Amino acid sequence: MNRLCMLAVTTALALLPQMATAAEKTLTVGVSDALSGGGAVYGEPQRRAINLAIEQINAGGGVHVGEDTYKLKTIEYDDKADPTEATNVARKLIDRDGVKFLMGYCCSASTGAVASIIGREDVIMLVGTAGARAITAAGNDNVFRTRPPGDYSGAAAGRFIASKGVKRLGVLATRDVALFTQYRDALIEAFEAEGGEVVALETFGGQDRDMSAQLTKLRGLEPDGYFISGYVEQVAFAYRQAYELGITAPRYGFSGGSAEQFLSVASSEALEGVWDLIAIEFNADALGDTAKAYAKAYEERWDAYPTPNSAFAYDQVYVLRDALEAAGTVELDDVKKALRNLAVPEETVLEYLPVDGKMFDPKGQAYISNGAFQFHNDKWDFVTKLPSDSAAYSAYFQTITK
Known part of the structure; x- marks a missing residue:
């Protein structure tokens, strides 16, 4: 092999790691939740569920966005379920950390404080357990919630x-x-x-x-x-x-x-x-095989059985993954549009009731079935489903703002 050919091969080999690095990127997600105090019984399981989903997605090859592949990571803060602290955390994530995707949010008062200002920000907010109606009733086009209103x-x-x-x-x-x-x-x-x-x-x-x-x-x-x-x-x-x-x-x-x-x-x-x-x-018991697989994975990862609310946050991550892949870009306007048209991701644990075939209604609100559970022999037994008309409630929901 002549010197020119050897130089070409050497140059190509030297460039391979750089090309791989350029093709695989990192997308940072901000997590704001109650990790201490009374709200931690909801917030800490949500944080764990988010991290479990991220670990699974990264292990499966990451998020494929156009020609790029993204691995997900988190920046996490304790908002203590306090409105002032939650607003400060949001400012820190947006202004200092440069995060574009926020998730977590277990408690209504703290989440409501953030939701009241987030419409002016160039971010997307994915809300978990916090169920106050005003969080999505306000109609901000960058707020999406997996838990239905109370x-x-x-x-x-x-x-x-x-x-x-x-x-x-x-x-x-x-x-x-x-x-x-x-x-x-x-x-x-x-x-x-x-x-x-x-x-x-x-x-x-x-x-x-x-x-x-x-x-x-x-x-x-x-x-x-x-x-x-x-x-x-x-x-x-x-x-x-x-x-x-x-x-x-x-x-x-x-x-x-x-x-x-x-x-x-x-x-x-x-x-x-x-x-x-x-x-x-x-x-x-109520949700079937996907839920059982989630329970097993959560327990293996965190040495604890998942709390009932934890799946709202777990599902957030798969919602974000599918929206990013459908958008083919991390540009927020395109991701918001993808979220508006998103079908329920295959990996979600909860039983969502789509409105017009979409996971989120026009105000960014998702719905799941209602159920009656009874405590018996040291555990909650699922007894029956309660009437759940997502389309009718969504039609009513479009008429209110708080």
């Missing part, structure tokens, strides 16, 4: 409680979280429309752990059923205290949360027979 499930729950023969309902609910108040109001309206009577509405604050006084007042009114809603720890305390007060009437709730989270506060005896009426979050 009132979407609340009305179905009210009809279900009435169908169980409850005529007089005592309500105990958190008073300062939009997700829960919207769900509660929709539940009461639907329950009363079925001929039921709410004997009293008692409330508690975000830091309260002793609801004995409110439960005692409700018990004196002799309801034949109770409805209790709020964050998982508070609801678990209320169930424990109801049991200690000798309350035996059926108890229905809305909180989400794993059996392990409830059992860390209340005994199995106190929890036996209580209901959780929620959009069908992660539950392997």
Whole structure:
């Protein structure tokens, strides 16, 4: 081989690593969630689920965007479920870290604060568990949410409680979280429309752990059923205290949360027979093989069983992957358009109900089935699906802004 040929071969070989590096890029995703404090029971599982999905996608070859392949990585911050802190985290991710895709967001108050400003920013925000209606009702074209609003499930729950023969309902609910108040109001309206009577509405604050006084007042009114809603720890305390007060009437709730989270506060005896009426979050028995594979992978990776809300965040990552690949670019306008027209990704764990064949409706809102779960023998058993009309709710949703 002459010197000219040898030089050409050597030059080509030297360029190969550089060409490979140029073709494989990194796309950074910002994760903002409650990783400490009371909201961490939702935020930390979401963070873990996001990282699991990213590890799976990267191991499978990454995200193929046009002629480029991207490996995903995260920058993660604790927003403490605090509105001010969440807004500061968003500013840090956007202004300092230069992130274009934000995800996580487990709690309504903190997420709502970010959503109120994000429409002015050149980013895409993917929201998980936070269920306050205004987050997507505002109609920002860069906000997409996998969890349906609270009132979407609340009305179905009210009809279900009435169908169980409850005529007089005592309500105990958190008073300062939009997700829960919207769900509660929709539940009461639907329950009363079925001929039921709410004997009293008692409330508690975000830091309260002793609801004995409110439960005692409700018990004196002799309801034949109770409805209790709020964050998982508070609801678990209320169930424990109801049991200690000798309350035996059926108890229905809305909180989400794993059996392990409830059992860390209340005994199995106190929890036996209580209901959780929620959009069908992660539950392997209700959702089938894909969910079982997710549970196995999550448990192997994190040495813990996935909480019900964790799948909202896991699905976010596959939503982003499919939108990027459909867009063929990382340009935000093209990715937003792809999200608007996205079919439900094959790998998603939850059972989404498309609107006009698309995962997200015109306001960037996705919908899943509603379900009734009952606590029995130290675990949540899936009992039945509740009526879930995503198209009808979406049509109503387009008419409101908050």
